[in-house]
Amino acid sequence: MHEVSLMDTILSIVKEVAKDEKMEKVFIINIVVGNDLLVLPEALDFAFEMMKEGTLLEEATLNMREIRGREFYIQDIEGE
Amino acid sequence: MKVMKRVAVEKQVLAGNQHYANKNKEKFSNSRTLAMNLISSPGAGKTTLLEKSLRELSNHLRVGVIEGDIETSLDAERVSKYVKAVQINTHGACHLDARMIHDALDSFSLKELDLLMVENVGNLVCPAAFDLGEHQTVALLSVTEGADKVLKYPAIFRKADAVVINKIDLLPYVSFDLPAFKRDVKSINPGVCMFEVSAIEGEGVNAWTQWLLKLTALYKEKE
Numbered sequence: 001m002h003e004v005s006l007m008d009t010i011l012s013i014v015k016e017v018a019k020d021e022k023m024e025k026v027f028i029i030n031i032v033v034g035n036d037l038l039v040l041p042e043a044l045d046f047a048f049e050m051m052k053e054g055t056l057l058e059e060a061t062l063n064m065r066e067i068r069g070r071e072f073y074i075q076d077i078e079g080e
Numbered sequence: 081m082k083v084m085k086r087v088a089v090e091k092q093v094l095a096g097n098q099h100y101a102n103k104n105k106e107k108f109s110n111s112r113t114l115a116m117n118l119i120s121s122p123g124a125g126k127t128t129l130l131e132k133s134l135r136e137l138s139n140h141l142r143v144g145v146i147e148g149d150i151e152t153s154l155d156a157e158r159v160s161k162y163v164k165a166v167q168i169n170t171h172g173a174c175h176l177d178a179r180m181i182h183d184a185l186d187s188f189s190l191k192e193l194d195l196l197m198v199e200n201v202g203n204l205v206c207p208a209a210f211d212l213g214e215h216q217t218v219a220l221l222s223v224t225e226g227a228d229k230v231l232k233y234p235a236i237f238r239k240a241d242a243v244v245i246n247k248i249d250l251l252p253y254v255s256f257d258l259p260a261f262k263r264d265v266k267s268i269n270p271g272v273c274m275f276e277v278s279a280i281e282g283e284g285v286n287a288w289t290q291w292l293l294k295l296t297a298l299y300k301e302k303e
Contacts, residue, residue, distance in 0.1 A: 073089075078085065
């Protein structure tokens with residue numbers, strides 16, 4: 001539905017956390033997506049690949065875990 | 081030496097919307113206004129149902145309407161014959177979000193409203209994901225769209241507190257399987273209230289308005 005704007009929110013949250021944790025690079029982002037929100041994993045992934053370029057997330061992989069319901073959150077990130 | 085580490089984030093992606101939804105809910109609670117979010121695809125008859133209902137409801141309740149559309153104020157103009165209506169134009173966005181409602185609420189004196197009806201942008205998909213802070217979510221489907229829409233677009237029918245099936249005057253002319261429709265709705269949302277109406281002819285509208293009157297009265301008692 002609005003994967004680009006959702007990804008924009010995800011990336012700003014991740015960048016903020018990475019900054020607080022003094023990370024220079026983020027390698028893994030784990031998110032949880034509820035199936036009732038009709039978020040398309042493929043479209044979210046496409047937005048991610050497009051928007052991560054030139055940022056500290058450039059080398060990062062996005063892992064999505066689908067669950068039932070309406071939850072949609074960033075679980076954790078890995079970086080250095 | 082750089083150290084690899086894992087950090088828990090635990091942040092909701094839709095937290096921004098939820099923040100405003102909670103603020104709206106608080107406003108409704110303070111003014112004892114029951115808020116309803118009406119969702120359907122374009123052309124299912126949301127505005128016509130509102131017009132028909134408001135004719136009756138405005139005799140008993142103080143009602144306000146927020147109209148959501150991508151462009152134009154045509155719907156607000158139709159509805160404002162009966163009650164105060166505010167139009168939101170989303171300029172491309174396919175749904176209303178809680179922030180838009182929060183801003184539109186400034187145009188009302190909520191203390192003077194018993195019931196606020198929000199007509200969402202015509203779309204059976206996206207509005208289902210955005211909580212506006214409403215108490216009741218109503219999904220509307222017209223018989224010309226086909227009974228299979230319940231299983232094809234389950235999110236909205238699962239979330240809904242009530243489902244209205246509109247244009248029943250056209251049942252003889254379309255191949256809409258009403259029993260299958262009801263069975264499918266009940267299978268994904270067993271406790272839901274269902275109404276069969278023809279907003280244009282008026283059939284069944286009374287049961288729907290009586291339900292709204294009862295809900296509003298119950299809400300007043302409870303708050």
